[in-house]
Amino acid sequence: MIIVxxxxxxxxxxxxxxxxxxxxxxxxxxxxxxxxxxxxxxRITIGDGFVKIEIDNSPIIAQQAEFAKATKLCERSQFAxxxxxxxxxxxxxxxxxxxxxxxxxxxxxxxxxxxAMDCLIDALKWDPTNNYALLMMGxxxxxxxxxxxxAKKYYDKVVENNPEDATSITKIGISFLQAGLVKEGLDYxxxxxxxxxxxxxxxxxxxxxxxxxxxxxxxxxxxxxCLKKCQKDDGAVRQYAGELAIANAKKYLEGFSGEVCFKxxxxxxxxxxxxxxxVVEDASIETAAKIEYAETYNRDYHLVKYKPDYIGVYHLMMxxxxxxxxxxxxxxxxxxxxxxxxxxxxxxFMSDFKGAxxxxxxAGIPQKSAERYYDALFDGMNTQIFNIPIDLxxxxxxxxxxxxxxxxxxxxxxxxxxxxxMSVTDKTVVQFSPAELVRASKVxxxxxxxxxxxxxxxxxxxxxxxxxxxxxxxxxLFAEFYEYRxxxxxxxxxxxxxxxxxxxxxxxxxxxxxxxxxxEPLTMDDALSNLEADPMGLDSDQEFKAEEMRxxxxxxxxIGVNMAVVGFMVEALRFFEDKTADEIxxxxxxxxxxxxxxxxxxxxDYRVGTIPGKVFSGYHIMAYxxxxxxxxxxxxxxxxxxxxxxxxxxAQMMYQ
Numbered sequence: 112m113i114i115v116x117x118x119x120x121x122x123x124x125x126x127x128x129x130x131x132x133x134x135x136x137x138x139x140x141x142x143x144x145x146x147x148x149x150x151x152x153x154r155i156t157i158g159d160g161f162v163k164i165e166i167d168n169s170p171i172i173a174q175q176a177e178f179a180k181a182t183k184l185c186e187r188s189q190f191a192x193x194x195x196x197x198x199x200x201x202x203x204x205x206x207x208x209x210x211x212x213x214x215x216x217x218x219x220x221x222x223x224x225x226x227a228m229d230c231l232i233d234a235l236k237w238d239p240t241n242n243y244a245l246l247m248m249g250x251x252x253x254x255x256x257x258x259x260x261x262a263k264k265y266y267d268k269v270v271e272n273n274p275e276d277a278t279s280i281t282k283i284g285i286s287f288l289q290a291g292l293v294k295e296g297l298d299y300x301x302x303x304x305x306x307x308x309x310x311x312x313x314x315x316x317x318x319x320x321x322x323x324x325x326x327x328x329x330x331x332x333x334x335x336x337c338l339k340k341c342q343k344d345d346g347a348v349r350q351y352a353g354e355l356a357i358a359n360a361k362k363y364l365e366g367f368s369g370e371v372c373f374k375x376x377x378x379x380x381x382x383x384x385x386x387x388x389x390v391v392e393d394a395s396i397e398t399a400a401k402i403e404y405a406e407t408y409n410r411d412y413h414l415v416k417y418k419p420d421y422i423g424v425y426h427l428m429m430x431x432x433x434x435x436x437x438x439x440x441x442x443x444x445x446x447x448x449x450x451x452x453x454x455x456x457x458x459x460f461m462s463d464f465k466g467a468x469x470x471x472x473x474a475g476i477p478q479k480s481a482e483r484y485y486d487a488l489f490d491g492m493n494t495q496i497f498n499i500p501i502d503l504x505x506x507x508x509x510x511x512x513x514x515x516x517x518x519x520x521x522x523x524x525x526x527x528x529x530x531x532x533m534s535v536t537d538k539t540v541v542q543f544s545p546a547e548l549v550r551a552s553k554v555x556x557x558x559x560x561x562x563x564x565x566x567x568x569x570x571x572x573x574x575x576x577x578x579x580x581x582x583x584x585x586x587x588l589f590a591e592f593y594e595y596r597x598x599x600x601x602x603x604x605x606x607x608x609x610x611x612x613x614x615x616x617x618x619x620x621x622x623x624x625x626x627x628x629x630x631e632p633l634t635m636d637d638a639l640s641n642l643e644a645d646p647m648g649l650d651s652d653q654e655f656k657a658e659e660m661r662x663x664x665x666x667x668x669x670i671g672v673n674m675a676v677v678g679f680m681v682e683a684l685r686f687f688e689d690k691t692a693d694e695i696x697x698x699x700x701x702x703x704x705x706x707x708x709x710x711x712x713x714x715x716d717y718r719v720g721t722i723p724g725k726v727f728s729g730y731h732i733m734a735y736x737x738x739x740x741x742x743x744x745x746x747x748x749x750x751x752x753x754x755x756x757x758x759x760x761x762a763q764m765m766y767q
Contacts, residue, residue, distance in 0.1 A: 112206060115163050117161055117239070178200060188220075193217055197210060215233075231247055239268075240272045249263070269283060280306070280313075283299045284296045284297070284298070297320040300319075304316075304317060311337045311342075311348050318352060327360075327366075327518070331363060367515075373429055377390070384435060387411070389413070390414075426520045429513065430502075430509065456619065457489060464545050468484075488544065495552060496608060501608070525563070528556070531556035531559065534552065535553040554585045555611075556575065560575065676730050676758045677762050679733075679735070680737065680762030687738065687739065695742050698735075702736045710732050712728075738759070
């Protein structure tokens with residue numbers, strides 16, 4: 112065995128005799144005495160800033176079984192038995208650094224810090240690279256003696272011994288942070304995080320540091336990042352990180368109004384759906400926020416209602432806007448669906464669960480109350496199977512697109528999921544509800560909890576007390592969502608609703624039907640409003656705009672718009688686009704003079720001198736007539752009394 116001590120501040124603490132004689136020769140005997148045992152005498156070399164101790168440890172008897180027993184006793188907090196056993200082990204073999212270290216730990220846990228320090232110094236004399244002993248010494252100085260200057264000497268030695276030991280460096284940093292020394296602690300945890308970015312404890316240390324600095328948003332971000340990295344055995348840090356995430360989300364909420372975040376998204380969706388979106392307070396609504404679609408309520412605007420005093424209401428308002436966002440995307444592709452249930456489906460539900468309702472009545476529930484309860488069950492299950500698949504896409508999109516909203520989204524979803532836990536574990540609910548409906552509801556709530564864990568790392572799944580079969584089904588449904596997640600096409604959320612309805616045996620209680628409004632013709636006013644709202648097509652994909660134009664043109668044929676004139680007007684607009692104002696006026700006057708006695712729509716050989724080489728039909732020349740005056744002399748256009756105002760508006764839209 113070779114032990115090497117660097118003669119530095121720590122070695123001088125271990126061997127105060129070294130301070131007395133620069134020669135060190137007079138101290139050789141004392142060092143020999145300390146390291147001699149069992150008839151084995153060490154060889155000591157002192158010089159060049161080091162003390163080297165060489166010991167022949169071959170005669171030493173192995174004591175692994177007794178040491179393992181002592182360690183187990185410490186793990187069970189049976190220190191009264193462990194301490195004497197460890198002292199006996201040391202008496203037989205003092206050269207084992209770990210014997211001293213574990214004995215020191217036992218003394219420290221029982222509150223005897225002075226004895227603990229004596230043991231730990233012995234551990235370090237036998238092995239100056241024992242980082243656990245160094246850490247414990249640093250912790251005793253930091254926590255018990257409030258001596259952080261000395262503690263830092265031991266901590267820095269840990270880093271010197273193993274600069275890549277992220278675990279030990281993190282523990283050092285957290286010790287400083289817990290003592291309120293934020294700068295020092297942050298330096299260590301940043302170093303540890305740089306060594307191992309995926310180490311949960313180091314990420315937690317960063318969260319704790321930013322919490323102490325008052326940066327709630329950054330602390331929340333690190334806390335949830337820590338939760339995502341936690342493994343099965345990381346129970347303690349998972350608990351601390353979860354508490355820190357909740358606390359900092361609440362701090363963030365105190366200074367977060369959400370108005371700017373909501374307004375920006377509101378304006379984007381409003382441009383996209385090309386209808387106004389009004390927002391009003393309404394304390395009478397059952398939920399914190401809801402959206403009423405213009406089409407459903409026969410209005411020319413969509414309406415978002417909200418309860419102003421609800422915690423995290425801006426998240427739920429943006430959630431409702433995202434419902435409209437997804438529906439609008441689906442409408443553009445003509446694949447938006449409406450979720451409906453009819454009397455026959457309601458009667459089927461009541462028939463299927465008639466026995467369960469009668470059992471509730473026999474158990475003492477009044478008949479009317481039982482009927483109302485099963486009415487609510489019918490509505491509640493349909494609400495869940497419709498909303499939860501869509502909600503997964505909505506929450507995923509909000510998380511990705513609105514980083515500033517994340518702490519509020521976290522708190523809001525936390526409340527929703529815990530309400531879901533109560534709804535499927537409450538004894539009264541379970542007792543009086545059909546088992547298959549409780550199971551379906553639990554699976555759907557579990558899927559929401561799986562997304563919450565995926566987004567924020569906080570695992571609430573165990574709170575549902577789910578059976579293995581329920582958990583497996585929830586995992587399968589979430590895996591199906593995951594397949595759609597990254598490359599979802601508009602309207603595919605309805606496929607999930609249909610699939611999950613089948614899987615959960617709920618599909619016979621609802622219907623998905625294609626939205627009827629897209630079979631209706633698009634009016635000219637609607638088309639022109641769309642053009643004005645998005646003249647460059649920035650918010651519309653080309654396939655959608657082409658389909659919109661097709662439906663519009665078909666409608667104009669039905670209401671009597673002369674599409675031949677429209678086409679000729681588009682041609683005229685293109686012809687005049689590079690002409691000067693004077694040139695357009697000259698042509699306008701020329702056409703007007705030639706047509707003083709009128710143009711015959713049936714004639715096909717009109718010519719205009721200022722447009723050489725071109726032959727016009729009757730509608731053709733009338734289109735050029737109208738356009739030339741609309742461009743060159745708009746103030747006099749009405750005097751022509753030509754009945755092509757609608758055709759010109761349409762031509763302008765097509766030309767643009």
